[in-house]
Amino acid sequence: MALTLNDRLPIPHKNAEVKNVTCEFCIVGCGYKAYKWPLGTEGTYKNNALGLDLSQQQPTYGDWCSERMFNTIQDRDGKKYNLMVIPDKECMVNIGQNSVRGGMMGVSTFNAASPTKDRLKEPQIFRGGMLMETSWEEATTIIAKVYKKIIDNDGADEISHKTFDHGGGGGGFENTWGTGKLFHTAIGTASASIHNRPAYNSEVHSSREMGVGELNSSYYDTSISDTMLVIGCNPYECQTNLFNIHMQANLDGSSIENKKKEYDKGESVSKGKIIFVDPRRTASITNAIAIADKENVLHLQIKPGQDITLMNALVSYIIEQGWEAKEFIKNHTENFDAMYKVNKISLEYASSITNISVADIKKAAEWIAKPKPSGHRPRNAIYYEKGIIWGIKNYENVASIVNLGLVTHSVGRVGTGICRAGGHQEGYTRPEYTGPSRQNLAVIDTDIIQGKYLVYSIWGTNPFGQSIATQRLRNAVNKRSQIVKDAINGYHGNNLDELCDIIYNACKSGGLFVVDIDIYPTQSSERAHIVLPAATTMEMNLTSMSGERRMRLSEKVMDAPGSAKPDCLIAADIANALKAEYLKSGNKTMAKRFEGFEWKSEEDAFMDGFAGQGSKMASQGGPTGTLANYKLLRDAGNNGVQLPIVKVDNGKLIGTRLNYADGKFGTKSGRATFLPTPQPAMPKQVAKQVKRYKYWVNTGRINEVWQSNYHTGRLEFTAKRWPMAPLEIHPNDAKELGVTSGDIVQLSNDYGSTRAIAIVTDAVRKGEVFGAFGFQNSIINDLCTDYVDPDTKIPFYKGTAANIVKVGRSEGLIKDMTFAERA
Amino acid sequence: MVNVEEKHTRREFLKFSALGLGTIAATPALIAGDAPPSMSVYGSYTKNRVGSLAQLKKAGEIDFSYPDGNALCKAVYVNNEVKAYSIICTHKGCPTIYNKEKALFECPCHFTKYDAKKDGQMVIGHATGALPRVLLEISGDDIFAIGVDGLIFGRINNNVG
Numbered sequence: 001m002a003l004t005l006n007d008r009l010p011i012p013h014k015n016a017e018v019k020n021v022t023c024e025f026c027i028v029g030c031g032y033k034a035y036k037w038p039l040g041t042e043g044t045y046k047n048n049a050l051g052l053d054l055s056q057q058q059p060t061y062g063d064w065c066s067e068r069m070f071n072t073i074q075d076r077d078g079k080k081y082n083l084m085v086i087p088d089k090e091c092m093v094n095i096g097q098n099s100v101r102g103g104m105m106g107v108s109t110f111n112a113a114s115p116t117k118d119r120l121k122e123p124q125i126f127r128g129g130m131l132m133e134t135s136w137e138e139a140t141t142i143i144a145k146v147y148k149k150i151i152d153n154d155g156a157d158e159i160s161h162k163t164f165d166h167g168g169g170g171g172g173f174e175n176t177w178g179t180g181k182l183f184h185t186a187i188g189t190a191s192a193s194i195h196n197r198p199a200y201n202s203e204v205h206s207s208r209e210m211g212v213g214e215l216n217s218s219y220y221d222t223s224i225s226d227t228m229l230v231i232g233c234n235p236y237e238c239q240t241n242l243f244n245i246h247m248q249a250n251l252d253g254s255s256i257e258n259k260k261k262e263y264d265k266g267e268s269v270s271k272g273k274i275i276f277v278d279p280r281r282t283a284s285i286t287n288a289i290a291i292a293d294k295e296n297v298l299h300l301q302i303k304p305g306q307d308i309t310l311m312n313a314l315v316s317y318i319i320e321q322g323w324e325a326k327e328f329i330k331n332h333t334e335n336f337d338a339m340y341k342v343n344k345i346s347l348e349y350a351s352s353i354t355n356i357s358v359a360d361i362k363k364a365a366e367w368i369a370k371p372k373p374s375g376h377r378p379r380n381a382i383y384y385e386k387g388i389i390w391g392i393k394n395y396e397n398v399a400s401i402v403n404l405g406l407v408t409h410s411v412g413r414v415g416t417g418i419c420r421a422g423g424h425q426e427g428y429t430r431p432e433y434t435g436p437s438r439q440n441l442a443v444i445d446t447d448i449i450q451g452k453y454l455v456y457s458i459w460g461t462n463p464f465g466q467s468i469a470t471q472r473l474r475n476a477v478n479k480r481s482q483i484v485k486d487a488i489n490g491y492h493g494n495n496l497d498e499l500c501d502i503i504y505n506a507c508k509s510g511g512l513f514v515v516d517i518d519i520y521p522t523q524s525s526e527r528a529h530i531v532l533p534a535a536t537t538m539e540m541n542l543t544s545m546s547g548e549r550r551m552r553l554s555e556k557v558m559d560a561p562g563s564a565k566p567d568c569l570i571a572a573d574i575a576n577a578l579k580a581e582y583l584k585s586g587n588k589t590m591a592k593r594f595e596g597f598e599w600k601s602e603e604d605a606f607m608d609g610f611a612g613q614g615s616k617m618a619s620q621g622g623p624t625g626t627l628a629n630y631k632l633l634r635d636a637g638n639n640g641v642q643l644p645i646v647k648v649d650n651g652k653l654i655g656t657r658l659n660y661a662d663g664k665f666g667t668k669s670g671r672a673t674f675l676p677t678p679q680p681a682m683p684k685q686v687a688k689q690v691k692r693y694k695y696w697v698n699t700g701r702i703n704e705v706w707q708s709n710y711h712t713g714r715l716e717f718t719a720k721r722w723p724m725a726p727l728e729i730h731p732n733d734a735k736e737l738g739v740t741s742g743d744i745v746q747l748s749n750d751y752g753s754t755r756a757i758a759i760v761t762d763a764v765r766k767g768e769v770f771g772a773f774g775f776q777n778s779i780i781n782d783l784c785t786d787y788v789d790p791d792t793k794i795p796f797y798k799g800t801a802a803n804i805v806k807v808g809r810s811e812g813l814i815k816d817m818t819f820a821e822r823a
Numbered sequence: 824m825v826n827v828e829e830k831h832t833r834r835e836f837l838k839f840s841a842l843g844l845g846t847i848a849a850t851p852a853l854i855a856g857d858a859p860p861s862m863s864v865y866g867s868y869t870k871n872r873v874g875s876l877a878q879l880k881k882a883g884e885i886d887f888s889y890p891d892g893n894a895l896c897k898a899v900y901v902n903n904e905v906k907a908y909s910i911i912c913t914h915k916g917c918p919t920i921y922n923k924e925k926a927l928f929e930c931p932c933h934f935t936k937y938d939a940k941k942d943g944q945m946v947i948g949h950a951t952g953a954l955p956r957v958l959l960e961i962s963g964d965d966i967f968a969i970g971v972d973g974l975i976f977g978r979i980n981n982n983v984g
Contacts, residue, residue, distance in 0.1 A: 006952075006973050007981040045983070057893045058977035060916040060932075067974050068951035097915060097933075103951035236934070240949060244933045283947055287934045703947055717952055721944065818938035820927055822947040 006067045010082050012049035013037040020638050021085060022544060022554040023102035024169030024537035025706050027422030028219075028241045029546030030102050031091025031638025034538065034557045039072055039080040061096060063089065068717060069098075069106040071114070076559040083109060083558065085538075091638035093219065093550065099240035100718070101706050108711040109538060110561040115714040119519055120533035121562025129489055131531060136563065136573060138496070139530050144577035145500035146513055147187065150454050151590075159183075160191035160444050160453040164460035167427025167544025169537040170519065170567065171460070172554075173621070174602040177609025178568025179459060180430025186575050186594045190435035191442055191453060195461035196423075198445035198468055199793035203389045204420060205438055206399035206792075211665030211672040212406075215426070217381065217417025218548040218642065218657045219246040223255040224262055225381035225415040226270070227367045231277040231307065231401060232387015233421045236284040237703035239385075239547065242421070243284060247274065251292035262414045263379075268372035271296065275364050278387060279304045279698060280728070280770055281763040283823040298364055303355040304696060304768065305392040305799055309679045311400035312343040313350030314365050315407050323369035325377060325409035332663045333406055334671040342676035343403065353679070369408050379415030380408055385422065386700065387798060393680045394794035400677040411672075412660030419547065424707070427544040429609040429619040441793045445469075446786055449476040454507040457515045460534065460567065462708045464523040466773065468795045471752030471782040474523065481527040483511030488529065503529065517570055520710050523776065534567050535560035540602050542566075543610065543633060545620060545643055549656070552640035553633035568605035572597035603630050621645070628653065682799075685785035689801040693749050695733070696768045697800045699780045702726070709774045720816045725775040727756035729804070733767065734760040739806045741819040747771070747802040752782035755807065757814065763823045769804070773797070865958065865970030867982050873898050873959070873966040879905060883923055889957055889968040890982055894975055896957050898966060901926045901940050905966060907957035908943050909975045913950040916976040928954055943973075955981075 016037035023030045035049050042048075045055035050063055058064055065084045074080045085106040089096030110119045123139035124131040150158050163179050164171050183189055192200035204214040222228065223246040235243035249255040250272030259269045275298045276285050288297045302310060318324055319340065329336050347358045354361075368380055382405050384398065391397040405411055405418030435441060445467045448456060456477065464474045487506035491499060507513050516528035525531045539560035545551040560566075565573075579594035599605050607629070615623035624645040632653050633640065642655035665672040682690065690696070704718045712718040727745060729737070739745060743758045747769075756771055756778045764770050771780035783800045863870045873896075874885040885898045887907075895918060898907040910919050912930040919928035919937065927946065928937040935948025943954030955973030959966055971981045 007955075007971055009974065009979050011979055045979075054979045055983050057983070058916070060977075062916060062977055064916065064977050065979070066913055066951045066976075098949060098951070100945070100949050100951060103914075103949065107951075237947075244949070248933075283934070290934060704945075717945075816941065816944065818941040818944045818946050820925060820936065820938050820946045822936075 009065055009067065009070050009084075010042040011044065011054055012082070012084055013041050013043045014047055014049055016049040017557075018049065019555040019557045020088075020553065020634070021105065021538055021557065022168075022425075022552045022638065023099075024105065024554070025101040025424070026099065026239055027425050027547040028093060028239050029168070029425050029544065029550060029552065030094035030098065030241050031088035031552070032085050032102065032105060033088050034555075035084040035086075036073075036081045036557055039082055063096065066103060067107075068104045068715070071106045071109050071111050073109055073111060073558050081558070088638045093546065093638075094241045095245060097241055097244060100704055101712070104711070104715060104717070105538070107715055109558065115716060115719070116711070118521060119561045119564070120521060120525070120531060121564060122533060124531040126485055126488055126529040131525065131528070139532060140573045140577040141496055142500060142503075143515055143530055143574055144581045145496060146503050147455065148578060148581045149500065149504045150507075151187065154454060156187050156189040157191045158453055159187055159189045159455040159457065160193070160448065161189065161455075161457035161459065162193045162195065162444065162461055162463050163457070164195040165428055165430070166195065167425030170534065171424065172427040172542040172544045173429045173610040174540070174542060174605040175567035176427055177429045178571035178599075178605050181596070181609070182571040182575050184431040184433060186578070186597075188593065190433070191444060192433065192435065193444035196466055197795060198443045198788065199441040200433055200435055201438055201441055201793050203394070203794060204398050206395045206675060207402050207418070208666065209673070210399060210402050210406075210675060211667035212402050212411060212418055213659060213666060214420045215422070215547055215549050216411055216659040217419050220258075221415050221417055221658060222246045222381040223249045224259045224379070225250060225272060226372070226378040227380045228272060228274040229277075229368060229380055229382045230274060230284065230421075231382070231384040232389075232391065233383050233385035234278070234282040234284045234700070235383070235421060236282070236287050238423070238701050239421050240703070242547065243287075247288075248291055251288060251296065259415070264376060266374055267376040268374040273297070273367050275300065275367060277302050277307065277310065279765070279768060281823050283703075286823045298360065298367065300356045300360055300364060301765070303353070304698060305682065306354040306679065307388060307391060308393070308396050308400040308677050309345065309350050309353045310356065310361070311404050312345050312677065312679070313347055313354070313361050314368065315340070315404050316344050317347055317362060317365045318369040318407055321365070321370070323365070323371065324407045328409040329407065332665065332671055333674060334669060335674040339403055339674035339676050342678055343400075368404070377409060379413060380405070380410040381416060382410050382418045383421040385420055389420070390795060390797040392682070392796055392799060393791075394789040395791040396675075396677040396680060399675040403674055403677060406672050406674060412658065412663060414658065422547040423701075425544040425546055426620055429613065429617060429621060429625070432618050438792050439790065443788055443793055445473050448512070449473055451480070451510065453512065455513045455515065458524040458528070459517045462522045462524050462776070464527075465708055465776055465779045466781060468781070468784050468788070468797070469751045469786045470779055470784070477512060477514065477527050480510060480512035481514050481529070483509060484513055484529055487511065517567065519564070522708065522710070532570055533560075533562060533564035534570060535564050539564070540566040541630065542602070543606060549620075549643040550640050551628070551633070551643050552636070552638060553630055555634070566602045568602055569599060572599050572605070606630065683785070683787040683796060685787040686796060686799050686801070689749050689785060693801040693803045694767070695802055695804055697747065697780070697783055697802050698764075698768060698770045698798050699773050700770065700798065701774070702772045705772060705774050707774055709776060713776060721818075722772070722775070723757070723813050723817065725756045725772045725778040725780060726759045728759050728761050728764045728770040730764050730766040730768070731760050731762055733769070734758065737804055737806055742814045742817070743809050744807040744813075746805050746807050747783055749783050749800060749802040751785055751800070754779050754782040756780070757817075759819060761821060761823075863969040868970040870960070871968045873907065873968050876905065876961060876964045876966055879966065884921055887968070890971060896968070897921055898957070898959070899926065899939050905959060905961060906939055906942075907959055907968065908937070908939065909955040909957065909971065909973070911976045913952055913954065913973075913976045914948060919954070
């Protein structure tokens with residue numbers, strides 16, 4: 001094989017177009033600059049768009065474009081360009097740094113001669129036994145005709161959907177508004193679910209009901225906290241630049257000057273400490289120790305599922321010591337006594353349940369609440385994420401942490417916060433969801449398995465790898481989709497009314513009409529009858545907000561492949577097609593429901609939704625979202641504005657660094673509400689697996705894989721790193737199983753079976769394994785039970801059990817893969 | 824707000840040597856080669872002698888610079904093979920430290936790790952590629968560097984600097 005040296009990139013021309021791009025991946029939302037200039041031209045070493053002398057070696061932390069930050073692209077007019085997407089030094093989120101994910105935005109863009117070449121380009125329809133290309137008009141007309149028939153005959157709730165509700169790539173305020181308006185008010189279905197879970201619900205219902213919005217602080221405040229408490233969360237891998245920049249600055253002491261500036265007069269100031277609550281040793285923990293030494297890092301290696309007990313123990317001990325924030329509790333909270341009556345437990349009992357020593361629980365409580373030498377209360381930045389959210393009982397899991405935060409006044413003060421760390425960015429503006437209350441929500445994917453609904457619309461997600469009991473879901477949808485496929489195969493004409501009658505009748509006979517909207521072919525498109533191609537980051541203007549509510553306009557840089565469109569405009573196409581069908585049938589009342597989609601661009605959707613609705617709708621922009629527009633956001637650049645917007649001052653958006661600084665919380669009384677959070681028993685489905693199968697299975701994210709692995713599973717660098725999902729196994733277990741690193745193992749339980757590559761490591765405990773989620777070729781969620789928290793319908797993805805057997809070894813599969821210790 | 828200027832300054836004064844500060848810019852001793860450079864088979868690269876194979880087997884590692892004095896590299900002897908890499912982390916340009924026992928290049932700035940046994944593949948971290956690999960030619964006891972596969976941090980072209 002010829003060796004191609006990757007040792008030179010073209011120099012960005014001085015006249016290159018420069019655009020602001022927000023990373024499309026994790027919640028931190030780092031700023032990038034995209035440079036685009038005609039292929040075949042370049043600047044010179046000294047005269048170029050970067051303003052650097054490129055004949056010289058650039059310094060450490062200098063601007064640089066790696067090969068993966070570069071691509072060649074082609075717009076719809078046929079013109080070809082070079083593209084560089086490099087981290088922005090002026091962005092205060094990442095000050096010029098990238099994660100492995102964001103650093104690959106360049107190579108992730110569509111290039112017909114690269115691993116991204118199989119992007120969906122044109123609408124497709126299942127005819128003649130396969131998916132084949134068709135026009136937007138035919139595709140949306142078929143959707144409209146089938147949906148209309150269902151709405152008229154069976155009711156809109158028969159149209160179930162699973163739709164992204166996030167920011168970043170494939171999301172954003174424009175697209176959540178477009179899809180939300182289509183499903184919630186125009187179609188009017190309550191049979192909704194969200195990209196990563198089987199119902200339409202918040203992941204943090206309890207925090208919101210306690211009056212504490214889940215993103216209430218800023219990364220700057222994290223950098224100047226005394227103690228960081230990180231629960232079920234691995235920021236080095238999952239919120240990379242929150243860890244690398246803001247937490248690291250706190251741990252290594254470089255934020256001390258800022259602390260002096262921000263703290264009260266006379267208040268003790270020192271380097272930050274960090275506490276991790278995690279059943280395994282993560283890279284965040286080992287690297288925090290490398291930065292701050294062992295005495296400033298505490299790892300509470302908790303027994304899975306026992307976080308509530310630990311939080312209750314911390315609260316109890318803090319109160320026993322008299323360290324609670326008495327004034328704050330008295331003046332700004334309610335329900336304290338009811339909470340403490342239920343939650344009070346002894347440290348000894350908690351230690352026996354959580355597997356954490358009494359001494360370590362005491363030490364954690366001291367770091368969080370014991371007055372500092374100056375007598376001031378410690379400032380705590382509390383973060384939790386999927387280890388809690390996807391835990392034993394979502395509602396109490398989150399609430400128990402908020403209780404601890406309130407007891408210690410860790411919200412609304414400089415250097416504090418009680419926040420989810422987050423996965424993807426946010427970007428929610430939708431008409432109010434009118435479905436049942438959280439306790440009565442439909443669990444859509446379980447319903448689908450049981451034969452309910454006539455339509456399954458899947459938008460920007462792959463439920464077949466990322467829901468509960470996914471193997472059962474795949475099998476059920478295979479069968480039901482096939483009923484419709486068989487019916488279509490039997491019709492050779494092209495009268496759309498006849499075709500849609502056939503599809504409808506097949507659905508009424510146990511079939512399921514599957515519509516998939518995405519950027520790549522997936523396990524969803526394999527089962528779909530209509531597939532529509534969407535645009536993503538850099539192919540449209542897109543607004544989102546980060547984990548510190550920082551809203552940016554990520555600008556359009558290039559055209560989407562083929563005739564792919566922004567999701568909001570696809571939603572508009574479907575709505576307009578439905579409107580036309582209703583007008584044709586003379587039903588003006590129904591046609592009216594589909595009005596208001598006359599958008600020509602994503603900016604129209606933004607002005608209608610985020611900037612148009614204010615407090616009329618459920619929007620993360622709140623009532624002052626109406627102050628925003630593209631021009632102001634473009635001017636605000638990669639630093640954007642932290643929501644909520646306070647005002648526009650001389651053409652500048654002024655935002656909010658810290659929420660609840662006024663001590664008024666999001667409840668009717670304005671007081672934050674404590675909640676009793678008793679430790680629940682293991683759910684019966686999970687307990688049954690634990691009884692029958694030997695290994696506890698924890699699941700989670702790894703650094704190099706983003707979500708359903710849609711880009712990262714294709715790109716050479718990351719695909720080579722992880723050809724299949726890794727499964728961390730303790731050395732003692734590995735010995736017993738006769739397994740060494742690199743072996744393929746099979747895991748199985750009552751719900752399904754899957755395979756993974758064994759990684760032998762003592763980062764996990766004996767009897768507990770950790771599998772990475774998101775892989776399309778080894779799906780750990782196949783082992784997840786169908787349990788959801790009855791109070792929120794949120795799954796326990798991180799709790800199941802399985803047996804493990806060694807399958808064998810494929811040297812070819814792993815020959816390029818390193819097995820060195822990660823944590 | 825985080826003061827960008829302040830942060831950046833702090834980063835430039837990290838306790839270990841960083842590129843461009845002169846302290847680590849290769850001294851003549853680092854530029855290996857008692858053999859005169861000649862053209863590499865990979866075009867514009869010169870062919871530089873890195874050192875002796877016997878010496879590498881004994882020491883386990885040899886420092887050198889390639890393709891010029893500003894490009895710090897290391898040859899290592901792992902799994903009975905000679906491998907050589909640019910030691911500059913391709914995340915933000917910090918010089919990595921070689922962990923001989925584990926055969927890993929470890930970055931002290933943000934803890935990116937690269938496996939010397941696996942063509943510099945990233946074990947974990949924030950780089951978007953493996954460590955640039957120095958292509959070698961071994962002739963008798965002489966190890967020659969003849970090219971670099973992968974862009975060296977801070978360069979638009981490996982042959983600048």
